[in-house]
Amino acid sequence: MTSITFDNVSKSYDKVTPLRSVSFTIEPGEFFVLVGPSGSGKSTLLRMIAGLESVTDGSLLFDGERMNDVEARKRDVGMVFQNYALYPHLSVAQNLGFPLSVRKVAKAEIETRVGEVARMLDITSLLERKPKQLSGGQRQRVALGRAIIRKPRVFLFDEPLSNLDAQLRTHMRAEIRALQRRLGVTSVYVTHDQVEAMTMSDRMAILNEGTLQQVGTPREIYDNPATPFVASFTGSPSMNLMPYSGKTLGIRPENISLENTDTSIPLEVSIQAIEFIGHEWLIHGISNGTPIIRRAPSVGTDVVGSTTTWYAPQHHIRWFA
């Protein structure tokens, strides 16, 4: 199992600096997610690990060994992209075996490994088909199989599920996680979807405009966001951020209470809309000109058009300077 360290890594082109002095370590065997909005530098970081992108400044280390100048093909990483281009004229079996056949692995060995990987991904019945005879989910599974067949040192995923519908995406998330646990290979997974990051990761790193915002477990990041950006990027709906006497008060929608306790901060709210989403309600309001959302199993006394007081309990408040 391999650790991956970014030590003060920067990336610059002529006019843009997609990454500024990024430092963090991915632990051996970890499933680590890089998450952030489009353009925040996620793919650049991932491609640096693969050796497809050079490091302008700082060091990239595998198990403490500097990799900056090691060629991509010598890094032993398996990568799955959003556009998992399978070879259309090759069968599923040939697509799976491709990384081994280009490395001149013996035919019998390739057959054994293709069989193993196909069983693991439950695609044994598809081995003779061509990619165009597969569904989106089946194709993505073949792409996964092709990445793992070499048993690489590191798995890299760049938004591999973005092209799948919501239901299949949820299913494949769980499958990728189960597969990774079984193989124990250090994995780095890029997504712009915070739900995907929260549900899949052992730990995650949040990026914004090339700057590392926070690294931690989903729980740590959800409960204790380091910056207003992290607060507003995590959770659905995200943390409410209210200007409050020179500081910013952060409160998660589910932590707003209708009851006053002596340690609560009162918020005068005019109720704008109430949404029922099945297992809970979202109550939208405006407080001092700032939108605010309360999330609760029941509406309580809130009525659209009325003005009321909501309470932010001190122990749930996150203050930002």
Ligand code: ADP
């Ligand atoms: P993400 O994967 O988070 O969407 P990227 O890592 O692909 O973001 O890109 C980060 C930033 O770097 C973007 O602003 C992008 O336009 C810029 N960028 C990426 N590649 C190049 C390049 N070859 N030349 C100039 N700018 C680039």
Ligand code: MG
């Ligand atoms: Mg990207």
